[in-house]
Amino acid sequence: MALEIEGKIIRKLAVQSGKSARGDWSKQEFVIEYQDGNYPTQACLNVWGPEKVKDLEKYQIGDTVKVSFSISSREYNNRWYTDLRAWKIEGEAPVQESYTTGFAPTGVEGSGTNTAPNPVDAASTKHGFIGEGNTGEAEDDLPF
Secondary structure (H helix, E strand, C coil): CEEEEEEEEEEECCCEEEEECCEEEEEEEEEEEEEECCEEEEEEEEEECHHHHHHHHCCCCCCEEEEEEEEEEEEECCEEEEEEEEEEEEECCCCCCCCCCCCCCCCCCCCCCCCCCCHHHHHHHHCCCCCCCCCCCCCCCCCC
16 A cells, blocks of 8 residues: 655654665665644654665755655564655655746747736626726627
8 A cells, every 4th residue: 555645854864774684775764744634743754775765865854745655564572563664755846937827938938028818808808897998798709
C-alpha cells in the first residue's frame, strides 16, 4: 500500500550505515510537518539505500515536498517497529508567472507583453453588461 503526504521538511537526522548479511546498507530519517485538520502534525520518515539517501540530500530544511511512502512493521523480541519508508520525494512545483487575462503572451517569450484580449471584457461589453453607451442588444456574430 502506497500513501502520499505533503509538507515541509523540518529536520534531517544523520545518515546511518552498516553491514548486514546482505551487504552494506545506509538509511536516513527526516521529519516532515504537515497540516492535519486545524493543527500541524509531524511524522518521521526514512529512506533506505545510497541512491535514496543521495536523493534526499538535494532537499533542505524548510523545503516543501510531496513524499510517496509505504508503511511496514516488524517484530523483534516481542516489540513491534513501524517504518514509514519513503520511495519517492518530489519538490514543490515552481510557481509560474501569471497574467491578468489568463492567456500566455503572444509576443516574444519572456517579454511580459500581453496582446491577447480579455474574454470577459469582450463578451461583457458586446452584450451590454459592462460599459457605457451599450444598447443591451447582442450582435449576431454567427458565421452562417
